[in-house]
Amino acid sequence: MLDVTNIDVFYDKTQAVNHTSLHLKKGQIGCLLGPSGCGKTSILRAIAGFEPIKNGEITVTGNILSSEHFTLVPEKRNIAVVFQDFALFPHLSVAQNITFGLSHLSHQQQRDRVNELVELVSLQGTEDKFPHQLSGGQKQRVALARAMAPKPQLLLMDEPFANLDADLRDELAKDVRQILNHEQTTALMVTHDQQEAFAMADVIGVMHQGAIHQWGSAYDLYHRPATRFVADFIGEGVFIPAIIREDKYLTTTLAEFVLPAKYNFTVGTEVDVLVRPDDIIHDDMSPFSAKVVAKSFRGAHILYELQLPDPKIQKVLCLAPSHHDHTLGESIGIKLDLQHIVVFNR
């Protein structure tokens, strides 16, 4: 449905997006995730038609919207955008904001669509209010309703929850997902917050320095990170050193593993193995022990930072059930239980 192929975006002479591609199927919710300045918003702006592209092309259902020498103006794209600061028109009421993009419809049709949308985003009773009279969450809902009103073929959302309180954020993310599903809208959002991405998206692209490192599900990003950056950026974890032995064996201080078939290292290579906090299991019977150097209570679990005797390994993290309350400086037995073996070159 949306095909972005090998695009470059420049601001003056700085390159914000570098030969990047992504594809969304109809009804899918995609998300670009990355630290600020990674180029994710630039991709969004290029798709909306606010920025030209220098290379590649952007098509929606096969129609070219942008290419190296052509940029279709935003008003002809039928792509809606929800902005980070919502960008509601301060001089228009909620209902007038929602009908802004519906001037081609009759008054009756406009009214019907407003009623439908107001109900969908649970804003009944606010139709005649003005933006300054609304709370942050309500503004967000109006922005969404306004964007959805002309039934866009694609909805873009730029950090849609960044200006909201944490509680509100979760509630809205759930609602928005439901609304998008209800309207069968294809959507692409941008965020720096992985929880938000996990809550909203079917597919997530992790971006760094203008390129998408991995395009996949939240599960894949966490358990099968394609690059060291993705492994670092998503979730928590540490790398522990290992050596490739004969017969595709991998030796670490804590355990030995069979190297998955997809890797192709020569014998003797020194590599790093990704260890997530849930890969380290607290086991009093284990021959390995480590010293608790820091801990943070997380309700059901406690995240321990453990120092192994091996000075080459800095520290590992261990997510233990919160019934096991160990004091700082205590040594506890641990066992490495890797379900997904992720290895990177040193």
Added chain:
Amino acid sequence: MPTRLNVSMMLVSSLLALPVIVVFASWSTPQLQIWQHLAQTVLSDYVFNSLILAFSVGIGCLIIGTTLAWCVVKYEFWGRRLLQWLFILPLAMPAYIIAYTYTGLLDFAGPVQTALRDYFQLSYGQYWFPEIRSLGGAVSVMVLVLYPYVYILARTAFTEQSRNLKEASGSLGVSSFNYFRKVAWPLARPALLTGSALAMMEAFADYGTVQYFGVSTFTTGIFRTWFGLDNQLAASQLAALLCTFVLVVLLLEKWSRRQIRYYQSGQSHQPIMRKKLSLSRSVLMFLLCLTVPFFGFILPVGQLLIWALSYTEMGLDSAFFTLMWNSFWLAAVTACLVVLIALLYGFAKRLSPTPMMTWQVQGVSLGYAIPGTVIAVGVLVPLSWADHQFNQITALLFNLTPGLIFSGTVFALILAYTVRFLAVALQSVEAGLGRVTPAMDEAARCLGASPRQVLWRVHLPIMRASILSAALLVFVDVLKELPATLILRPFNFDTLAVSAFQYASDERLIDAALPALAIVLAGLLPVILLSRAMDKHA
């Protein structure tokens, strides 16, 4: 497209900068003889009087404006709300008009001296009475109408100072007086000095008051050199000197704020805690504070009303309506034009935010600091030249001499007003445009609006209030403007300000009352607008 925009904006900017450039360029042909004459006779008076006038007015406004603002922000007393409003009314009163009324009140034949003579049984020469038509008199009347510049900025600055600061100081054992000296004053200082600098620039620019009071300053000197000595170059050179003084004040003001970027940490929007005064102190405070707007507005307006209603022979006849009409359409046309140009600059800066464009906007904003006399000189010199050339060409080609089509028509006036008042409109327009975030443009575009529709459906409706207030401010400023109008008005074209000035110069103060009152009443409109905006802010 942006390049075409940049080129056209450069042209507009050059036209607007022309008067100041012409004035300064006059120094390329020094008029040694005239300057020798001036230096031997009146130049020291010009410099001395202008400087004394400006600095005294600046300091007087600083003291009165700051005191009044402190009283209404820090104390709760009977009549405070009324006073807050009364304090800004003198803004509607041009200095030359208050000068006429006080001359009428305080000169030998005026009601005050007559009453004193009757009461004490004195006759001429037997008693001393301060002469209002003097440098001191000019300083006094100007302070009475210019202090609101400081008061308004001081009130905002004191209001914005967080209550926590006062409480923190209290907990550290700082007394109320020391709180003002050590915390409130240093925090508000940049704003107060800005207000004071504005008052000083107005004092430098004044012509009506000093001319009427017979005080020789740069502005009267420019008129005398131009029309008396008939030396336009020397007049331009004097104008350049005056301009330099004003620019120095402007630079000093900027310099005084050089690293001062005080801001209030955190968002503290607690209501201000005012100290409640007892009833007797409350009444005393009210009466003391009332004296300033009483002398600055109520008394002079009362005097004008009495003159206008009972004594004037002129009445509301057709001549007066011609005056009203001239002033009105001139101000209205200028206001529309100036707002249009301001919009042009606003949008140009938004569409192409290059350093060049920012620089141009700042450059043309300087016009407000340039005295009307200087601009008038700077407009008249190149336009006379253009007329001369144009007539020569048409005479050669068509045997026609159309006359002074640039310098002798309202074209010259409107150009001068535009240079002087563009900053007023620009400020308003830029504030309005600032409320339209770039994301709003983009939101409208992706909802199917073309750039032209974005302008009509988003920008203009959001900016409507700012555009209206910009037009109103320029309208009233044009109505009040005197020196540039005097120099540039077409032959036999009188406005309210010019006619008030001429009646007063002919010692017909009573006849000057009606046009003067019309100017003051029109001037009240933006003052009311301003007071409403300030209340909303507070």
